[in-house]
Amino acid sequence: MKKTNGLIIGVIVLSFIIVWFAYQNVTDDTYEGMSIIPERRDIPLFTGLEPTRSNYVMEGNQWKEIKNFYFKKLPKRGWNVVYKDTSPNKNGSGFITRWRKHGLEWGLSVYSSYSETNNQTEVIFDKTLIHHSKKWIESIPKNICIYKNTNDNQCAKIRDQAKIKKVVQFINNAIDWKEKMESRVNESVIVVGDIKINVHYEEDKTIYFQSKKGLKSMKPDPGFFKLTNLSVK
Structure with missing residues (x-):
């Protein structure tokens, strides 16, 4: 009798485990392409929206109702809108919003669009x-000095104020980088006022700015290379 009861309990437990794993797999597939799942966060979900891997969909033209819903609900949960835009067009319409919440190191974007073709x-x-981007350079100097190689004795000076402002903007707007810097093929030096900045770069790879103020990173913007006359080759 005891063996029979034990066998029944074992079968029940095994069945539960199988069902649980099956549910997890279905759930993971449903939300596979999403960076955030509203149902698992303090984010309300508009009634009728159904998850489909990378987004949510519902029948009909509901983008205005959805927009009004989130502008009403999100502020009540501590979210503040930092950007909003509406884009009507012939085939459909939609909106883009970006939100911030105090205490969180991430933001929330909510995009919505209506397709007349699919009626969804x-x-x-x-x-x-x-x-975060800490400002390294407070004032615009009369000139900046660029050493293409770290062992160069002479530098190329930029005296054009418009160009200097743009270079300073690139450096100040670069993202504060707290992780380990990856090695790069090229290294140059830019001297702005009393700040010596080592520039680590390579073709189509993140640029790193390194100085006594810390470390920053930036996308390999062609405009920066054009202004500084630095070559990745």
Whole structure:
């Protein structure tokens, strides 16, 4: 009798485990392409929206109702809108919003669009990291000095104030980088006032700015290379 009871309990437990794993797999597939799942966060979900891997959809033209819903609900949960835009067009319409919440190191983007062809409203929720950019250069100098190689004795000077402002803007707007810097093929030096900045760069790879003030990173913007006359080759 005891063996029979034990066998029954074992079968029940095994069945539960199988069902649980099956549910997890279905759930993971459903939300596979999403950076954030509203149902698992303090983010309300508009009634009728159904998850489809990377986004949520519902029948009909509901983008205005969805927009009004989130502008009403999110502020009540501590979210503040930092950007909003509406884009009507012939085939459909939609909106883009970005939100911030005090105490969180990430932001929330909510996009919605209506497709007249499919008669569906799509909504995308996106979790975005908030990047910080500490200002290294407070005032614009009369000139900046660029050493193409770290062992150069002479530098190329930029005296054009418009160009200097743009170079300073690139450096100040670069993202504060707290992780380990990856090695780069090229290294140059830019001297701005009393700040010596080592520039680590390579073709199509992140640029690193290194100085006594810390470390910054930036996308390999062609405009920066054009202004500084630095070559990745």
